[in-house]
Structure formats: C-alpha cells, structure tokens
Amino acid sequence: EVQLVQSGAEVKKPGESLKISCKGSGYSFTTYWIGWVRQMPAKGLEWMGVIYPGDSDIRYSPSFQGQVTISADKSINTAYLQWSSLKASDTAMYYCVRHRRGRYMSDAFDIWGQGTMVTVSS
C-alpha cells in the first residue's frame, strides 16, 4: 500500500524550533515529488513547497520562503519540514503530499499524509 505517515502532534512555545517528518512507503520514494500543505484552524489549504528526494531539488512558495526549511533523507524515505523559531501564527495542521506522476512537479497530489497538528502557545 502506498502511504505517507507523518509524525505526531506537537505543542511548542513561541521561539522554539521544530522538525516534523513524513515517511513514504510502498513506492519508490526518490522518484516522486513530496510537498507540504498548511491548513490553519477552520481555514483552507495553502501550498508551502516541494522537494524531489532523488536530487533534493526544492521549490518554495513565496509566502513561506525563509520561514520554513524543507529537506529529505532518501536513505530512510523521509521528508521533513522545519522551523527555527516558531510563532503563534504557525499553529496549523500540516500535510505532506505526493505528486501523482513522479518526476512531474506540475501534477496533482494523489497521496496525503494523515497530517501533523502543530500548536504554538505560550
């Protein structure tokens, strides 16, 4: 079964750092783009950025460039999203997603992780 399994919910304080993960299984992890999508409480979906684990080619949304870092470790089929200094406004559900046709970045998201809820509160 093709799936993306994300790390568990996090509760952090403003200014703390955080790295959440997304592990792919059931397919060739290095040959599909993996992206991240934010959903703030009771709000819509926002694309944050994407990585191609095969060569670590990364693209960011201008809205998130400089705010987060996307990375991947292909030896363990895992992608990451990290923050160096969290803000209360980072409170949201974060989903990792797989692009449908492998090397094509211009594609729909056919597999979604279950989501990681990040709560930032003092």
Next chain:
Amino acid sequence: EIVLTQSPGTLSLSPGERATLSCRASQSVSSSYLAWYQQKPGQAPRLLIFGASSRATGIPDRFSGSGSGTDFTLTISRLEPEDFAVYYCQQYGSLPLTFGGGTKVEIK
C-alpha cells in the same frame, strides 16, 4: 500567482440532488492542470479530479469535472450522504501552486 475563486461558498442541497461547484482562475491555467479535492471533517483531503476532467483512482462516476482556461466546474450528479464535505480546486500549472478557498456542500 494564479488566484482561484470558488463559488458558492456554501451549497445547501438534499441527498439525490445535483451539485455544481465553480472555480474561476485569475489567469489561464496551463494545460488544464486543475484538480479537485474533497475534505471531510477531521480527515486529510482526497484527490477527486485531475487534469480538469479525469477521475482519480476509485472515485465514483457521479463526480465529473469540466472546463478549461479560467473557468472550471465540478459536478456531483446525485448527492450521496457521504458527499457532504468541503471541496477545493487547485491549479498546478504554474508556481506557486494555489488552492481555491473551498465550497462547503451541506445537507439542506
């Protein structure tokens, strides 16, 4: 950046009725790279339609997509109880990838 505007914001219908959801883009979506997703409360979104009109694996044929350029439509021919949810369109033809604000289909 391509801005996607979905309408209506909320659609109140009864089971068995037809639902028509609209997604309008601020500029042409290249190669009809337009997708639709369904999200139910407490769940991750699910891909319904890609390429404006192709159903994803396992999606019932009561869901259909149409359109090109700047105007796209998702139609649910006869609403089943499990179809009441929020629906998002997304363009993936140009960076940054963008989503519409969503249409909630609720039980009347």
